[in-house]
Amino acid sequence: MTSNRSTLPEPTTPAGRIGLAALLDAPARAVVALDFDGTLAPIVDDPEHARADTRAVLALSRLTPHLAAVVIVTGRPAAVAVEYGRFRGVAGLENLVVLGHYGLERWDAATDRVSAPEPPRGVHEVRLELPDLLRSLDAWNTTWTEDKGSALAVHTRRAPDPQATLDLLRGPLGELAKRHDLVVEPGRYVLELRPRGMDKGRALTGFLAERRAAMVLFAGDDLGDLAAFEAVEELRGRGVAGLTVCSGSAEVHALAERADLVVAGPEAIADLLGALADAVEGG
Numbered sequence: 001m002t003s004n005r006s007t008l009p010e011p012t013t014p015a016g017r018i019g020l021a022a023l024l025d026a027p028a029r030a031v032v033a034l035d036f037d038g039t040l041a042p043i044v045d046d047p048e049h050a051r052a053d054t055r056a057v058l059a060l061s062r063l064t065p066h067l068a069a070v071v072i073v074t075g076r077p078a079a080v081a082v083e084y085g086r087f088r089g090v091a092g093l094e095n096l097v098v099l100g101h102y103g104l105e106r107w108d109a110a111t112d113r114v115s116a117p118e119p120p121r122g123v124h125e126v127r128l129e130l131p132d133l134l135r136s137l138d139a140w141n142t143t144w145t146e147d148k149g150s151a152l153a154v155h156t157r158r159a160p161d162p163q164a165t166l167d168l169l170r171g172p173l174g175e176l177a178k179r180h181d182l183v184v185e186p187g188r189y190v191l192e193l194r195p196r197g198m199d200k201g202r203a204l205t206g207f208l209a210e211r212r213a214a215m216v217l218f219a220g221d222d223l224g225d226l227a228a229f230e231a232v233e234e235l236r237g238r239g240v241a242g243l244t245v246c247s248g249s250a251e252v253h254a255l256a257e258r259a260d261l262v263v264a265g266p267e268a269i270a271d272l273l274g275a276l277a278d279a280v281e282g283g
């Protein structure tokens, strides 16, 4: 008889293999942490059209009940990730948490509530100054600004030359952010001006402590996910087993170079989550 169970890919590092074994041995002590865009959701030209891969969400609904928790750690506002992920009310996802704005915001499926701090004054000031700055750089018509409430993201993906436009904006947006006590978060054809003091590493470390996790799998695709990779590496020294997964692309190489496991983008992340669900359901 043939089996429908999918095969788990093997991490390429010894630490990653230890991490995966820890997850399979004691899933109830493990947290699976996932970035949203480029990891759960395929990259699309218009950020408002991004949606989580339906196979990935189905796999999560099977996997989550066996784990300490699943947490989405994203640069999106928490409510937007919940909407674009279509997570609300899904059976099996009762133990899902979304940490939005790099950990400043939080949504818990159990309560369906978002907690979010007031944006700092600098975000409002940047909102007022940004259009004139982009016009002065002749980049107003070739970029799209995503107003995320607590941050502003200038996207260049739809510009005739996305990389050249990104390079042109990097310096001026850096100065604008600095003047208003914000930081620039670079990403895949995007420069985001956001509040300082929080990143995905801090957000993930705090969440793992809250859940008393013995193991964490973190998957991401972009530069903002490096802080979470660093957190996983640091936590290994404190007895928390870890597995870092890169959702690979031709656009970013920094994560693939230090991941325990590289897979081919969001479709392969959905396969991985399905294989993990098969493994823990069978265990």
Ligand SMILES: O=P(O)(O)OC[C@H]1O[C@H](O[C@H]2O[C@H](CO)[C@@H](O)[C@H](O)[C@H]2O)[C@H](O)[C@@H](O)[C@@H]1O
Pocket: 035, 036, 037, 038, 042, 043, 044, 045, 046, 047, 048, 050, 073, 074, 075, 076, 146, 148, 153, 155, 157, 187, 188, 189, 190, 192, 222, 224
């Ligand atoms: O932390 P993440 O969940 O990965 O969010 C990071 C940023 O993702 C979004 O932008 C990226 O995805 C878009 C849709 O596929 C794509 O068009 C864009 O080029 C990417 O940079 C999102 O729009 C940002 O707000 C997030 O900060």
